[in-house]
Amino acid sequence: MSDSPLLKLDQVSLKHQQHNLLSDISISLAPRQIMTIIGPNGAGKSTLIKIALGLIKPDSGSVFRRANLRIGYMPQRLSLNPLMPMSVERFLAMSRTRQQNISDALARTGISHLRQRPLHDISGGETQRVLLSRALLCNPDLLVLDEPAQGVDISGQTELYELINNLRDTLGCAVLMVSHDLHWVMAQTDTVICLNQHICCHGHPEHVSNDPAYLSLFGRRHAEAIALYQHDHDHQHDIHGNVVDGHHHHD
Structure with missing residues (x-):
């Protein structure tokens, strides 16, 4: 039971006035997993989040949520x-x-x-x-965050994303997030979904950043900059970034 998905979308599609908003979207989110949805403006990222939350019904496909799933939702902005x-x-x-x-x-x-x-x-x-x-x-068992760093300065963004990662660890929750902050996405996320009405590519951040579909959307300059954040974890860092004993592995 503990290994079964918290959330699963299977071949979900949605149209508006004959325009495809989303086409054949299939994703599966496991407990404690951080999954980030990236893509250009108008790609359908927020629409996908709303379908996952049950706020919008798809035209076709199915949405599964684990029974009694507690979801905490953070919208893009506060309107008061x-x-x-x-x-x-x-x-x-x-x-x-x-x-x-x-x-x-x-x-x-x-x-x-x-x-x-x-x-x-x-x-x-x-x-x-x-x-x-x-x-x-x-x-929550699942945190759903729609561009959580909206309107936050650079230093604040780093702190906020580190906080989200820590919350995943301390609460044991999964995270489904929309983000434009590609550097953080590639450094901290378990799985990336590259969306442009359909799923262009998905998988581990290092795999996605080398995918031709990703490069066509974001450009090689982004990919090369993000590569600076990636390295094989055959060692560990302490809180100050210093290398320590490398015989431990993170599950």
């Missing part, structure tokens, strides 16, 4: 009336969750100090962490 005063705590309490859940989620995302702050008075990176906190309230 700036004239309506609301604290971070009040926003999270709208999910009708216990105060302890709110405290735990804020602690996990490193923003406990923002609990009483008004939402309109925090930075873009802090807002994204609030949205991530809301996604954690259900103690």
Whole structure:
């Protein structure tokens, strides 16, 4: 049971006014796996996420979600009336969750100090962490993140993606994510789905970055830059990046 997929899409297709939004999409997401969907604007990435969540029904194909699957969803952005005063705590309490859940989620995302702050008075990176906190309230088996670093500066993006990776490890959840941040995707993701209405290529990041379909979408310059982030892990690094004993292997 533990090895069976959390989520599986089989030959999913969707049209709008005779225009193919998605064609024959098949993916399978395992427990604790990080899967990232990349592709150009208009490729259908957010549509695929909404189908996975059950917010949109496909025209054909099937969607399987494990029974009693707890999903935490983080949308691209937060849309609130700036004239309506609301604290971070009040926003999270709208999910009708216990105060302890709110405290735990804020602690996990490193923003406990923002609990009483008004939402309109925090930075873009802090807002994204609030949205991530809301996604954690259900103690999810699966985190679904639609461009989680939207509106976040470069240093904040790195910290946010490291946080997502740590959450996968500490919570034991899987992650399905849309991202444009190709450097991080290739450095940290288990599986990449390269989407352009259909799946152009998929697999391990190093494999995908050398695929002709990937190169046609993103260009060789991106692939060469990403190659700097890849190396065979015949050794380990400590927290400072120094090489340590290389006889351990990550499963």
